[in-house]
Amino acid sequence: xxxxxxxxxxxxxxxxxxxxxxxxxxxxxxxxxxxxxxxxxxxxxxxxxxxxxxxxxxxxxxxxxxxxxxxxxxxxxxxxxxxxxxxxxxxxxxxxxxxxxxxxxxxxxxxxxxxxxxxxxxxxxxxxxxxxxxxxxxxxxxxxxxxxxxxxxxxxxxxx
Amino acid sequence: xxxxxxxxxxxxxxxxxxxxxxxxxxxxxxxxxxxxxxxxxxxxxxxxxxxxxxxxxxxxxxxxxxxxxxxxxxxxxxxxxxxxxxxxxxxxxxxxxxxxxxxxxxxxxxxxxxxxxxxxxxxxxxxxxxxxxxxxxxxxxxxxxxxxxxxxxxxxxxxxxxxxxxxxxxxxxxxxxxxxxxxxxxxxxxxxxxxxxxxx
Numbered sequence: 143x144x145x146x147x148x149x150x151x152x153x154x155x156x157x158x159x160x161x162x163x164x165x166x167x168x169x170x171x172x173x174x175x176x177x178x179x180x181x182x183x184x185x186x187x188x189x190x191x192x193x194x195x196x197x198x199x200x201x202x203x204x205x206x207x208x209x210x211x212x213x214x215x216x217x218x219x220x221x222x223x224x225x226x227x228x229x230x231x232x233x234x235x236x237x238x239x240x241x242x243x244x245x246x247x248x249x250x251x252x253x254x255x256x257x258x259x260x261x262x263x264x265x266x267x268x269x270x271x272x273x274x275x276x277x278x279x280x281x282x283x284x285x286x287x288x289x290x291x292x293x294x295x296x297x298x299x300x301x302x
Numbered sequence: 303x304x305x306x307x308x309x310x311x312x313x314x315x316x317x318x319x320x321x322x323x324x325x326x327x328x329x330x331x332x333x334x335x336x337x338x339x340x341x342x343x344x345x346x347x348x349x350x351x352x353x354x355x356x357x358x359x360x361x362x363x364x365x366x367x368x369x370x371x372x373x374x375x376x377x378x379x380x381x382x383x384x385x386x387x388x389x390x391x392x393x394x395x396x397x398x399x400x401x402x403x404x405x406x407x408x409x410x411x412x413x414x415x416x417x418x419x420x421x422x423x424x425x426x427x428x429x430x431x432x433x434x435x436x437x438x439x440x441x442x443x444x445x446x447x448x449x450x451x452x453x454x455x456x457x458x459x460x461x462x463x464x465x466x467x468x469x470x471x472x473x474x475x476x477x478x479x480x481x482x483x484x485x486x487x488x489x490x491x492x493x494x495x496x497x498x499x500x501x502x
Contacts, residue, residue: 194367196400197499224496226367227463253463255473259494268459269499285437287499294331 166230168249177220178246180276185217185300186194188274190250190262192224193237195286198271202241204290208297210247217297219245224270227251275300324364326435327443328357329491332451336430338393338423342411346391346421348445348452352449356482357452359443360460361436363394363404364412366498371464375414376440379460379475380420388444390420395439396501398424399469404501431500438497442477443473444488455482458493 180186189205191198202221209219214226225234230249238247252258259266263283268271273284273293277300284296327333337347351357359374362369382386382389398405406424415423434443444456456478462469478488 192367195498226371252471253465254471255464255494255495256459259496266494266495267437267441267459268494270496271499294352 147290159240165246166235166249168227168230168251170252171250171261174222174248174250174252175201175261178267178274178276180218180278181215182278184215184277186274186276186295187198187217187219187297188222188268188276190222190272191221192270193229194225195270201271204288204293206241206243208293217301219285221245221247223247223249225236225249307497314326319486322333325473326433327454327457327470330458331454332448333443333454334433336433337405338425338430340421340423341413342421346423349392351389351391351452352446352447354389354447356391356446356455356479357381358388358479359434359445360392361395361431361439361441361443361500362392362410363396363401363439363498365396365403366439368464368497369377369493372460373412375419375460375467377398377419379479380418382476383479384419386479386483388480388483392418392420392422393425393430394422395425395436397428398426428502430486435446436500438499440495440497442475444475444482446482455488459495460491464495 159174178186178188187205187208189202191202193199205219205221208217223234234249237243255268259268262274263285266283266285269285271287273288275282275284275296280300282296288296327375333348335347335349337345338475340346346489348357358379361371362376364370376390376392384387394404394409396404407424407426436443440460442456442458442460445452448454456475458474460473460475462472463470472490474490475491477490
């Protein structure tokens with residue numbers, strides 16, 4: 143009997159395990175904001191995007207390259223998804239898995255955007271993609287798309 | 303001499319910093335007339351609205367999830383305020399080469415599906431939205447008709463919850479139009495919301 147049940151245990155275990163690694167970090171803005179503080183020598187690259195935003199998806203690989211190229215203690219990328227909550231399971235999680243996203247992903251679920259957009263940057267009109275690069279001395283906001291070259295160029299101004 | 307140079311640099315930098323906010327119409331500005339093609343094939347001008355109390359100009363499109371989430375609410379705005387003198391005038395600003403599903407035939411289809419009660423114009427040459435300074439869809443401009451022209455009274459979001467119309471606490475556009483109808487100043491004249499970048 144016990145033996146017969148064994149595969150079931152295994153199945154349940156692996157199921158809960160996969161649920162665990164797929165668990166999406168969902169936050170409101172106040173909780174997200176606590177991440178906007180770099181460690182001493184660290185530079186944070188925070189990109190606001192969504193799976194439905196074509197220009198965002200196009201530039202995402204450049205942010206991924208940064209994640210792969212740098213030690214987290216030096217440069218950390220955080221991808222803040224603005225996907226709708228009803229699409230976390232159907233679109234966002236599958237996207238993260240399919241593309242093997244290595245950067246940290248946080249889903250921002252905070253519909254009162256008029257309240258938090260100015261807290262990211264006073265001049266942000268609210269269009270995405272938008273990116274923040276933060277070091278201990280500098281806080282810079284970009285309401286624009288990046289090419290690989292322009293993103294790396296901006297990042298380098300923080301590292302020198 | 304050094305001071306003068308640093309002063310000059312400082313001025314140059316501050317001027318540069320001011321640039322982003324100086325783009326497009328600001329509250330109180332007069333809007334230039336424009337003429338764009340409607341989904342029915344006719345041309346529609348802002349000056350067609352000279353006899354209305356004002357216009358609710360909405361930059362929107364078929365393909366942006368945020369714009370789509372607001373379609374029913376845009377129709378509701380027109381139904382509520384067109385009879386009172388503030389009709390909706392929708393403009394699709396995207397480059398259709400990048401977003402083919404925003405072309406005139408798709409616009410027509412979407413307007414029919416959602417029962418648009420207002421013109422849905424295409425900014426085919428992409429010359430109108432930059433003058434407004436619109437950056438995303440949806441992006442609303444409320445214009446009041448004055449003896450001097452159509453004056454910008456509100457710029458921003460439709461309300462404070464794109465996800466769920468039932469959870470809306472503040473209806474920015476409706477509140478602004480109500481204020482204007484009552485001869486009052488708009489108390490919240492600029493708001494911001496997430497939207498899809500206008501495709502150039």
